[in-house]
Amino acid sequence: MRRPALTFRWAALSALLIMPLPALAKDSPSSPPTPPAAAPGVKQANPLGGQPGTSGPQALEPGQAIRVRLNGRETRTFRISPAAGSDYTIITRNLSNGTDTVLYLLGDRGQRIGSDDDGGDEPLSSRMEVTSADRGTAVRVGTFGGGGEFEILLTRDTPRGRPDFATTLDAARTMPALAVDAPRRVRLLRREQAFFALPEDTRDFVALTRNLRRGTDTVLALVNAQGRVLAEDDDGGDEPLASRLDFARGQGPLFLRASVFSGTGGEFEVLLQAEAPSPPPSYATTLIDAAGRPPLEIGQTVRIELRRRQAAYFALPGGDMDLRALTRNLSNGADTVISLVDGNGQVVMSDDDGGEEDLSSQLDIPAPRRQVFLQVTLLGPRPGSFDLTLQQAEPAAAPNFATSPDDARAQPPLPAGEARRIRLERGQSAYFVLPPSDQPRTILTRNLRRGTDTVLELLDAHGQMIDQDDDGGEGLASRLAVPAGGQGLVIRAGVFGDGSGEFELILN
Missing domain, CATH: 2.60.120.380 (Jelly Rolls)
Structure with missing residues (x-):
């Protein structure tokens, strides 16, 4: 799955998270470094963490970047200026080489409300969106792996107001169903989810997210009336962090749940589309169906169109000849997998990258074959189409090497x-x-x-x-x-x- 965890960074973050809260409420002691000259229009952080002429933390004012330099595990705390309003975003930017920042939002008693270590526009920068519900009064900034230099900036946001979508499953029961082909713009706050009732329809549907605000990483889930997740997808959309969920309308009310990975905030569109009914395929899509059909003939080519998570099955001809199954003429992005499975669906052998095309497959099937079937699937989240051909394998030439x-x-x-x-x-x-x-x-x-x-x-x-x-x-x-x-x-x-x-x- 995407989003591999970086062991060192998580270990460092865990160390910070288990520090006693009173210790986190104070800046870590260190000798104040000699501050470099700040860029034009950028303030220099007070090395002692206080507002010049006062004993409290320096204020973070809207639109006024502050240049910060930290050593080792040193941290710096800034109080949130009243001019920030109820909704604002704090980011780190212009990081010196190798600097990896982390932000902590603090409450009025120094308690940690939230944190972010990788949501910024630069690879190792941070981004934290704060709303009136968070009740943040200060922000602490630190680094992983030995300090560094960067800017911290607060910008005011327009308060979202009351959302026009349900944020709980119970609320979604009382709201109109999500309309087909009518995109809904969703802005989620931290730890918030959006719920939509799905229309009472017997058609197959596709739900997807699109037009993601930069850095938003969505997760879609299909849930029933009891809230049980029936299907989930967090990486199947056309955009890198978008989602796509294909499902057939079942019995009873169903709901779509949209959220942002790791519980952070984000903004995106949700779109529900009805898939046009497709004619029954000319091939089996289950082992039971394949067992009742004639076997795939040698030299026969079958055009296959698979939906996500769908498979095609074929019985194989008897005889003492070796066979070769291969895919070709793949649609854009289709990545095939050919497997030989037994009557229980257990894979005997498999190949997903042996064909002549980049994502095609080739599987050599030795004789004899007893109660085995050919299974063809797609690797990855997208549907696709391709040709499947069964050939008689060429007799193996006498090897030009010793075999022992x-x-x-x-x-x-x-x-x-x-x-x-x-x-x-x-x-x-x-x-x-x-x-x-x-x-x-x-x-x-x-x-x-x-x-x-x-x-x-x-x-x-x-x-x-x-x-x-x-x-x-x-x-x-x-x-x-x-x-x-x-x-x-x-x-x-x-x-x-x-x-x-x-x-x-x-x-x-």
Whole structure:
């Protein structure tokens, strides 16, 4: 899922969060640094944290940026000027290189009301929206990882007023249903959610968020009358942080819940669209249906259009020939996955990136096949279309390599500087004896067929592994250092996970 947590930053934030509240109500002691000259129009923070001529914190006035410099785990507190009004936004900006800020909103007793460490316009800056409901009186600013220099700025916001949408499920029951094809602008405050009743209709729907205010990260959920989440999506929209939820209208009242990830505030549009009914597909979409249909024929091409979370299933023909299933002619953004599944839907083997197109798939299916089916799905949040073709696999050519260490010792050593093209079937490995040398050498794989992920193992004369590498060189290629003076060394070249693949092997 998106939004990977940064371990160091969260560890530092956790350390700050567990500090006693009285300690947080005071600025951390440190020797006041020599402040640099502020930019024109930017005030310089009082190093002692107080308003010049007073003993209290310096005031944060609307529209007046203050340049702050912090050392180590030092923090600085600013009181909110009455001129800020009831609704305002506090940001950090113009951060010096590597500075990572965090903001804490404080109440009248120094208690922490909220915090933000990554909502600003710059990668490591902060942004905090405050409303009259927060009752904030001061803001504390700190940094992660050793201090830094930045500006802190407060800007006044227009109070939102009473929202024209429900903020609870109970309130949504008494409001009109969300209209189809009528976008609703939603502005959510911190920890707030929007609820919309869905129309009583038997059609399939798509709910999505769009036109997100910068930094807003939405989450959509379909809930029933008891508030149980039936489906949820937080990253399926056309915009990077938007959401998309496809669902069929069911029995009983249903509601759409819109929120912002991590409970922060944000602004966006919610749009409900009715999907046009589509004709029944010419292929099975369940295993039970596939079991009652004729098998997919060799040489047959089927055009498949899948909705999100939908799958196509096909029975396979009998016989003792090996087969190959592949997808091609993918619609824009479609990313296919071909799997072989048993009668219970358990995956036997799978491939999602072995085709000739970037996001296509290719799966080699060995004979014999008993009670297995072909399953084709889409990877990712979007629907898509593509062609599925079943072919008879070409007979495997006699390998140009040994398939065991003993066989390798009966063959000439691998010549240095000569690239050997190797094609491995599923579960197969190639073995080569390495010629002795008084100089260290390198053996590597290169020119991999798309999706091939190689593994190299260096074996001693007794077949014991000396070294291994599966991710050196280019992308999924491998590289191993061969020590000088080795006698009877053998290299094993395979494919990660005992899959199939094709590549070049060369000893330098």
